[in-house]
Amino acid sequence: MTDIAVVGFAHAPHTPATDGTTNGVEMLVPCFQDLYAGLGITKSDIGFWCSGSSDYLAGRAFSFIAAIDAIGAVPPINESHVEMDAAWALYEAWVKLVTGEVDTALVYGFGKASAGRLDRTLGLQTDPYLVAPLGVADSNLAALQARLGLAAGRWTERDLAEVAARARRAALATPDAQIAEDVDAEELLTRPVVADPLREHDCPPITDGAAAIVLAAGDRARELCDRPAWITGIEHRIDSAHLTGRDWLAMPSLTTAAERALGGDPTLDAAYLHTPYSHQELLARAAIGLAEDVPVNPDGGPLTGNPMFSGGLERIGRAARRVFDGAERVLAHAGQGPLLQQNLVAVLEGSPR
Amino acid sequence: MNQPLTAPLDLFFDYQRSTGPTIGAFVTGLRDGRLLGARIGDGRVLVPPPEYDPATGVPIDDFVEVGPAGTVLSYSWQDEPQPEHPLDTPFAWALVQLDGADTPLLHVLQGDRDELEVGLRVVPRWADERAGRITDLVFVPERRLSSSKPSSDPEHPSSTSQPGSDPERPLSPSTPSSAEAEPVSLINTPIALSIEHSASAQESEYLRGLARGELIGARVGPGSPVYIPPRGASPTDGVPTEEFVQVADTGTVTTFCIVNVPFLGQQITPPYVSAYVLLDGADIAIQHLILECPADEVRMGMRVQAKWRPESEWGHTLRNIEYFRPTGEPDADYETYRHHL
Numbered sequence: 001m002t003d004i005a006v007v008g009f010a011h012a013p014h015t016p017a018t019d020g021t022t023n024g025v026e027m028l029v030p031c032f033q034d035l036y037a038g039l040g041i042t043k044s045d046i047g048f049w050c051s052g053s054s055d056y057l058a059g060r061a062f063s064f065i066a067a068i069d070a071i072g073a074v075p076p077i078n079e080s081h082v083e084m085d086a087a088w089a090l091y092e093a094w095v096k097l098v099t100g101e102v103d104t105a106l107v108y109g110f111g112k113a114s115a116g117r118l119d120r121t122l123g124l125q126t127d128p129y130l131v132a133p134l135g136v137a138d139s140n141l142a143a144l145q146a147r148l149g150l151a152a153g154r155w156t157e158r159d160l161a162e163v164a165a166r167a168r169r170a171a172l173a174t175p176d177a178q179i180a181e182d183v184d185a186e187e188l189l190t191r192p193v194v195a196d197p198l199r200e201h202d203c204p205p206i207t208d209g210a211a212a213i214v215l216a217a218g219d220r221a222r223e224l225c226d227r228p229a230w231i232t233g234i235e236h237r238i239d240s241a242h243l244t245g246r247d248w249l250a251m252p253s254l255t256t257a258a259e260r261a262l263g264g265d266p267t268l269d270a271a272y273l274h275t276p277y278s279h280q281e282l283l284a285r286a287a288i289g290l291a292e293d294v295p296v297n298p299d300g301g302p303l304t305g306n307p308m309f310s311g312g313l314e315r316i317g318r319a320a321r322r323v324f325d326g327a328e329r330v331l332a333h334a335g336q337g338p339l340l341q342q343n344l345v346a347v348l349e350g351s352p353r
Numbered sequence: 354m355n356q357p358l359t360a361p362l363d364l365f366f367d368y369q370r371s372t373g374p375t376i377g378a379f380v381t382g383l384r385d386g387r388l389l390g391a392r393i394g395d396g397r398v399l400v401p402p403p404e405y406d407p408a409t410g411v412p413i414d415d416f417v418e419v420g421p422a423g424t425v426l427s428y429s430w431q432d433e434p435q436p437e438h439p440l441d442t443p444f445a446w447a448l449v450q451l452d453g454a455d456t457p458l459l460h461v462l463q464g465d466r467d468e469l470e471v472g473l474r475v476v477p478r479w480a481d482e483r484a485g486r487i488t489d490l491v492f493v494p495e496r497r498l499s500s501s502k503p504s505s506d507p508e509h510p511s512s513t514s515q516p517g518s519d520p521e522r523p524l525s526p527s528t529p530s531s532a533e534a535e536p537v538s539l540i541n542t543p544i545a546l547s548i549e550h551s552a553s554a555q556e557s558e559y560l561r562g563l564a565r566g567e568l569i570g571a572r573v574g575p576g577s578p579v580y581i582p583p584r585g586a587s588p589t590d591g592v593p594t595e596e597f598v599q600v601a602d603t604g605t606v607t608t609f610c611i612v613n614v615p616f617l618g619q620q621i622t623p624p625y626v627s628a629y630v631l632l633d634g635a636d637i638a639i640q641h642l643i644l645e646c647p648a649d650e651v652r653m654g655m656r657v658q659a660k661w662r663p664e665s666e667w668g669h670t671l672r673n674i675e676y677f678r679p680t681g682e683p684d685a686d687y688e689t690y691r692h693h694l
Contacts, residue, residue, distance in 0.1 A: 072587060072589055131459060
């Protein structure tokens, strides 16, 4: 099969609220300019474009169309969109490259979460017949899941605080982190509960953001990048849409996606997990079967900045950057939907297999 | 450049959804005061009934009555109820595993915060008037039933239909299951979103121009196309359009349609003309009304001018122009607008 690699990554600053539009142009244009300059290419070098965003966040239909202005779509471009995190746009672009029809693709995602009531809007992802009419928010579901794990002895409140404290300390070394703090679990446990039993640090911040990645195939990737991050495995799976028919303390779709993407080799330099709540990092670690010594989210991860519809793509981008910088094998995860119903795993390596 | 303009955007959709045979059976049960699950291929009973077996995809029709009592598997206290919630006093979100079911139902629980615990036994409290919706019931602790008086005041029954409003109300459904009643085949599921909508920096200049009675477009630089309303970037190459240009309120009809169909919110009696007007100095047409002439006299190339509303009515909106009307000038030559169609 064609070798395909991430050759460039850029993202907008993580910020609680931009004054830009919900169509993301203001956040995306600098990302594209960054990528073009870094790779020494222009718009016309890109064979395929694919984006991820949500009209529910923008409050308008076909909101992604306006973002295409940030590309410049004349003469017509080869373009597609998913109403999902842009990690799934990357998957579509990867498939496009596998066909051999194009040798480069630019993938981007964006979301202005601050424009609405994000917690409530994410609740609208649930079954519109029997769940969404209750008015349940994303954090309510996460809270119920966290207590289920507490009751089952899967974790303690201290375990969750340890996850959050590690994330906040890690983010101190990330220049663009929205939240970073030299803090320990002891201190975090004294802070108030916001979504019983979760505390503020167990929940993701609201983040406006955007990210973009350039993919290239074979020799084109080698031309564009000294050390491309080769995608040696990529897989996505989905759990049942019957929310309470699922086992909330397991993530079978993630387990399967990880098995397929890792191909039986658990060796990893790091893992970038797209888990917005502290207990979900523990669930995802277990679902993937990560070894104890694999560093998770060395940048701080979604607990320190959680851009919508580009957050999963950003996990892949940050994993790729680790490979650019010399790492051998890094895992990236993207999750979305109620309680991470859908999961994608990509494995990035310094040499193609 | 000034700060971008913002305005609240409140969206509301009243979705009407058909229920189908499975959700239909469940919500018909709710209307009749019964809780239904369904047995799937591995023998487990799921609540609500899934339309298809999550493992095998086989359609499910083995309905099983469950509950009405159940056990709390998890809960989360909601201190400040929001308008979209079924209760207007503090309550708990709960996963309730109904007796006879193998998986929980996500619902709300009315009770005191300090009595909440995993393992708490709960029962449904049904609304007096039930429409076959998930909000036809709330759960309450079972022990409250055994400790409360049978009936508080039969002379003054609860006047509200909110299921959890009266903790003393009997727990059984107010109307017995009715075999004659039609199954619930449609339910309304309203959805609302509140967005703080931001105009782009360029759009804000355009809107501020309108408030002054000016039409402001923008371009990348001298000689490049003028877009009105201005866009953040040239759609040709993505280069920011940072030079603002005022255009005239006169222009040419490039294309048009005659509106004959009435619709909700229509402000003018049909037939009337909606047209693309290429303003003098602009390279992209705007859509507006053509009035003060019979609809069948409007034509491509017709020269028109804005009819502004009185200045006292102006705001940050293109509505400041009430419509366009013919100037009486000779029609524009096709060559002058053929590239703008």
